[in-house]
Amino acid sequence: MPPVLTPAQLRFLRGQAHGLKAMLQVGGKGVSPALVAEVAQALEHHELIKVKVAAADREERDALIAALAAQADAALVQRIGHTAVLYRPSAERRQIVLPRA
Template sequence: MAAVLSNPQKRYLRGLAHDLKPVILVGAKGITDNLVAEAGIALERHELIKVRVAAGDRELRDEWIGLLCERADAALVARIGNIAVLYRRSQDKPLIVLPKA
């Protein structure tokens, strides 16, 4: 189950994500098992990642982002255009200390 983030926590994470480059690209095939696995590895290593979703339709893009969050057990921090920011606390070595809710 993905963590539920408060608004101050989301604001803090958006600030941290500002300079990040997208590390995952969702293409025409959509959300595949391999893509979910790669997103899981990236989230475990970095905790906070940007994902670029190349879908022409807004509803399809929102659906894919929601599906990726669900399958990767990540929280959606922000979505601006084609870019989504995802967060999941690392099981092994947490790097980001969130402000108190």
């Protein structure tokens, strides 16, 4: 189940993600099991990642991002253009401490 984030936590995570570069790219093949496994591994290691989605229209991009977030069990922090920011706390070693409110 993806983490439920408050507006203050979303704001905090957007600030943390500002300087990040996109780690992964969703291509023409869409959301494959290999891509989901790669995203899950990146989230376990970094907790907060950016993903670029190469889709022509907005509805297709939104659908790919939603599917990727759901399958990777991550929360969608932000989507701007072709870039999405995903967050999932690490099970082993948490690096990002979220504000309470």
